[in-house]
Structure formats: C-alpha cells, structure tokens
Amino acid sequence: MKYLGIEPKRLRVGVFDFTSCEGCELQFANKEETLLDFLGAIDIVNFREISSDQGKDYDIAFVEGSITRSDEFARIIEIRRQAKILVALGSCACFGGVNALKNAYNLTDANREVYGTAPRETLPTRAIKEVVPVDMEIPGCPVNKDEVERIVQHLIWSIPFNFPEHPVCLECKQRFTTCVFEKGQLCLGPITRGGCTAPCPAGGTGCWGCRGEAAEPNFKEFSKIAHERGFSDLEISERMAFFGGFEGEK
Ligand code: SF4
Numbered sequence: 001m002k003y004l005g006i007e008p009k010r011l012r013v014g015v016f017d018f019t020s021c022e023g024c025e026l027q028f029a030n031k032e033e034t035l036l037d038f039l040g041a042i043d044i045v046n047f048r049e050i051s052s053d054q055g056k057d058y059d060i061a062f063v064e065g066s067i068t069r070s071d072e073f074a075r076i077i078e079i080r081r082q083a084k085i086l087v088a089l090g091s092c093a094c095f096g097g098v099n100a101l102k103n104a105y106n107l108t109d110a111n112r113e114v115y116g117t118a119p120r121e122t123l124p125t126r127a128i129k130e131v132v133p134v135d136m137e138i139p140g141c142p143v144n145k146d147e148v149e150r151i152v153q154h155l156i157w158s159i160p161f162n163f164p165e166h167p168v169c170l171e172c173k174q175r176f177t178t179c180v181f182e183k184g185q186l187c188l189g190p191i192t193r194g195g196c197t198a199p200c201p202a203g204g205t206g207c208w209g210c211r212g213e214a215a216e217p218n219f220k221e222f223s224k225i226a227h228e229r230g231f232s233d234l235e236i237s238e239r240m241a242f243f244g245g246f247e248g249e250k
C-alpha cells in the first residue's frame, strides 16, 4: 500500500480479548470489500481468532473486553508493557459495557442465582483504563469497522484521530429516518456520540447509547423531552446504564 508514492511502515498489531462476546474483534475480520486492503496495511502478530501466532513484538494492542477475573490483571499489565499504543476496543473495554450491569448487584447472590452450587470467580467489572493506562478508546457495541479502518490509517501515518462530537441524531436525520420518539419509543440519540451512522433508529429501535456520551450533551433538555413523551426517570436511567457510557450521569 502506498500513499503519495511512499510505502508506510506496516504496523505490527496484536488483538486481545478479555471478558467479552468477541464481537468487536470479529470486526477485524469483517467487511470483505476492504478486508484485503485492511490486512495488507497491518501485520497481525497475535490474534487468537484468526491465527495461531502468538508474537509479542506488537506496536499496537487492540484490547477487547473488560476485566472481571483475577487472572486477567497480570495479562493486561503484560500487554500494556509490550505495546507502544494500547487501544480499548468496544464498549466493554471503554466503559465496562454490558458486563458492568452486574456491578449493580450483590455478586455472591448473583453467582448463586446463575451457577447454583458451582460458583465461578466474578469480580466487579472494570474498564481497561481502570487497570492500565489506555492511549485511545474506540466505543461501540460492536465497534464500527469503517471507523476502525480510518483509525488504523491515522495510526499508520501518526495523524491524530478526532472522534465525532455530534450526537447520533445528526446522522439519523442525514439518513431520513423517522424519529422513533414518534413511534412511542425511547431513544438516547440526542445525548450519544455519533459515528455509528445511526443503525438502530434506522432499524426501528431507539439508541441505547453504546458509543457513550456526545460532546456537551444537554441532559436537562433530553430528560424534559423524554418526560413529555411519557418516559420515567427509571426508564431513562436504566437505558443510560446499559452500556456504562454515561458514568456519573443520571
Ligand atoms: S462491546 Fe459489545 S460486541 Fe464488543 S465485546 Fe463487548 S458485548 Fe461484544
């Protein structure tokens, strides 16, 4: 791959998963129309889902999932030590994601409820940045492959990447989707960071905030509108807690 006649250095990449569904890392192997170019721009040295190689000489570590077991601490610390750049990949890694829902419960009781007489170790969920320093966070459940491709290009050329600051509503209107509030549904689009192209409202369901908080979200106005449409504080706060991307709000 050349740009302006220059052959850039291929980044050596490791992709790692912690407590997660593996949906974000799967995006690396997704999107067949650009997959060959994407894989041609990087050199994957460690990625359990697609290769048996377990190289440790990676420049960039993409880390999916959150930390919920004691054995995960030493592993993420070692990955941090090896990587020049550590990127949290997806909402689980960035904010705890759906894994963090369990933090609202007594874990001993929850363990007994789920596993009965064969309990598993389960610690309160931590986002990656709560355990080791993180250089960049790519939110989403799962991450958007177009955005991952653009970010990798920026990393190759050492150009800072600016995430969208606008809310999901802007992209929703750009694709002429009928607002789901008009259909009696709750939607976090007005306060959630865009960049996903608003697929959930386009598919007929409200945004659940998987990309976290937009820049300067107007929570007061959003609550007012949601209340006017008949949604309670509990419904709003439960929706906002779902991916953990509105920490400290509501
Ligand atoms: S952010 Fe969503 S898709 Fe990605 S690992 Fe977590 S649950 Fe899976």
Ligand code: SF4
Binding pocket: 168, 169, 170, 172, 173, 177, 178, 179, 180, 181, 187, 188, 189, 190, 198, 201, 206, 207
């Ligand atoms: S459906 Fe959601 S994202 Fe789309 S315009 Fe309405 S509130 Fe905004």
Ligand code: SF4
Binding pocket: 140, 141, 168, 192, 193, 196, 197, 198, 199, 200, 201, 206, 207, 208, 209, 210, 211, 212
């Ligand atoms: S619309 Fe909301 S929940 Fe759906 S992908 Fe975008 S940010 Fe995530």
